Amino acid sequence: xxxxxxxxxxxxxxxxxxxxxxxxxxxxxxxxxxxxxxxxxxxxxxxxxxxxxxxxxxxxxxxxxxxxxxxxxxxxxxxxxxxxxxxxxxxxxxxxxxxxxxxxxxxxxxxxxxxxxxxxxxxxxxxxxxxxxxxxxxxxxxxxxxxxxxxxx
Numbered sequence: 001x002x003x004x005x006x007x008x009x010x011x012x013x014x015x016x017x018x019x020x021x022x023x024x025x026x027x028x029x030x031x032x033x034x035x036x037x038x039x040x041x042x043x044x045x046x047x048x049x050x051x052x053x054x055x056x057x058x059x060x061x062x063x064x065x066x067x068x069x070x071x072x073x074x075x076x077x078x079x080x081x082x083x084x085x086x087x088x089x090x091x092x093x094x095x096x097x098x099x100x101x102x103x104x105x106x107x108x109x110x111x112x113x114x115x116x117x118x119x120x121x122x123x124x125x126x127x128x129x130x131x132x133x134x135x136x137x138x139x140x141x142x143x144x145x146x147x148x149x150x151x152x153x
Contacts, residue, residue, distance in 0.1 A: 004093055004116040005127065009139045013107050013146050017100040018079045020107040024098060025050045025078070030058075035141040038062060052076040055087070062090075062134065092118040109146065111139065 013020050023029050027048040034040040042048075043057040054073040059066065069089035076082045079100060086094035093116035101108040117123030117131060 004114050005132070007111070007113045007115070007135055007139060009111040009143065011109055011143050011146060012103055013109050014105065015107055016105075017102050017107045020109060021079045021100050024082070024100075027056055033142045033145045034060075035138060038138070043068075050076065050082075056084075063130070092116040092123070111142075 015023075027042055027044070027050060028046060031040055031042065038060045040058060040060040043059055044055070048054065048056060050073060052073055052075060054076075056071050056073075058069045058071070060069065061067070067090050070087045071084045071089075071094070072087050074083045074085050074095075075097075081097065081099045083095065083097050085096070093114060095114045097110075097112040099108075099110040099112070101110070113135070115135075117127055
C-alpha cells in the first residue's frame, strides 16, 4: 500500500450553490481555473455530459513533461457535490471531492484531494521536492480565479 496525502481548500464564491455548481458542471471551465503554466486542455470532445460514470481525458505539461490524464466522475449530486477519480495518469491515487454549501448570497466551495505518488521512496522524494508545492500553487491559482468566474455573479 502507498502513503497518501491530503490537500484541503475552502473559499467563498459569489452565487448560489446551483449557479456555482453549474460552473463546475461545464468541464470546459476547468481550463479557466487551471494555471496557464500547465498548458492544460481537455481532449474529450465537447459538450461533455457530466454525470456519474462520465470519463474525461486531459493533457497538460508539468516541468516540460507531457502528461495524459483520464478521470471518471464517481459521484454526482447536482448543487451539492461531485467526486472525480483518476483512472490513468501521474498519481497512484487521485480522489478529488468538490463540495458546495450555501452561505448567504454566496457559496462555500470545498476541495478535498486525497492523492498518492507511485515509485515508493522516489515518489516520496518527488513529493517533498516539488509535487506538494506544485499542487499548492495550482489550488492557489484556483482561489484567485474563482471569485471572478462569470457564471457565479
